Amino acid sequence: MKRRRIPRYFFERSAVEVSRSILGKYLVASDRSGKIKEGRVVEVEAYVGPHDRASHAYKGKITPRNKAEFLRGGYVYIYLVYGMYWQLNIVTGKKDHPECFLIRAVETEGRAGEASGPGKLCRYFGFDKDFYGEDVGKSPKIWFEDRNEKIFPKNIACSRRVGIDYAGRFWALRKLRFYLKGSSVITKLNKSKF
DNA sequence: GTACAGATTGAG
DNA sequence: TCAATCTGTACT
Numbered sequence: 325m326k327r328r329r330i331p332r333y334f335f336e337r338s339a340v341e342v343s344r345s346i347l348g349k350y351l352v353a354s355d356r357s358g359k360i361k362e363g364r365v366v367e368v369e370a371y372v373g374p375h376d377r378a379s380h381a382y383k384g385k386i387t388p389r390n391k392a393e394f395l396r397g398g399y400v401y402i403y404l405v406y407g408m409y410w411q412l413n414i415v416t417g418k419k420d421h422p423e424c425f426l427i428r429a430v431e432t433e434g435r436a437g438e439a440s441g442p443g444k445l446c447r448y449f450g451f452d453k454d455f456y457g458e459d460v461g462k463s464p465k466i467w468f469e470d471r472n473e474k475i476f477p478k479n480i481a482c483s484r485r486v487g488i489d490y491a492g493r494f495w496a497l498r499k500l501r502f503y504l505k506g507s508s509v510i511t512k513l514n515k516s517k518f
Numbered sequence: 519g520t521a522c523a524g525a526t527t528g529a530g
Numbered sequence: 531t532c533a534a535t536c537t538g539t540a541c542t
Contacts, residue, residue, distance in 0.1 A: 369525070378525070389538055407535030409526050426525060443526045487525055514526095 330468040332461025335397030339370035339416040339423040348475040353466040355450035363430030367503040378491035381422030393422040400458040409443030429509045440509035
């Protein structure tokens with residue numbers, strides 16, 4: 325099988341473009357013991373910029389937590405939610421324009437569902453703050469591979485993002501979650517007030 | 519210094 | 531339906 329590490333500039337496009345084109349690519353990483361783990365990306369969410377009310381960088385606010393979002397595309401932005409789950413994001417777009425996508429699910433070769441969900445995925449791969457700011461074009465710890473799987477637009481579905489009701493009706497309903505139709509590990513939509 | 523909510527998950 | 535668990539952020 326042909327394998328090619330995806331170069332960093334792949335991520336220097338809009339969050340929506342990168343979100344759609346990363347589907348079907350492989351996330352590969354080595355954990356602390358050097359063991360390689362990998363999975364096929366099947367579900368992501370786009371956070372599209374400082375005007376996106378659901379984004380941590382809303383209104384361009386920079387904090388110690390989100391400062392990686394202001395790097396150019398291709399760097400890791402990872403943070404802890406609910407005191408116990410890490411969320412893996414890859415920055416997209418230009419420097420100083422905070423956009424990124426959140427990886428919500430990948431398919432693995434092992435047990436079904438072991439990386440279905442943004443928190444479970446990070447637990448499976450061992451992602452934590454040690455990966456903050458990694459360059460996926462160069463890092464020995466985390467990268468993406470193109471294995472020549474052709475994904476057609478008709479295979480991509482989109483829907484609203486999960487768990488961001490606080491951002492208000494407009495942003496909660498925007499179709500910024502992208503996934504491959506037919507994958508068995510897609511997050512169930514939880515109920516929303518909208 | 520104190521308060522509080524969160525881009526989740528799994529159990530009941 | 532709800533608790534687990536803790537950091538970042540806002541406010542005193």
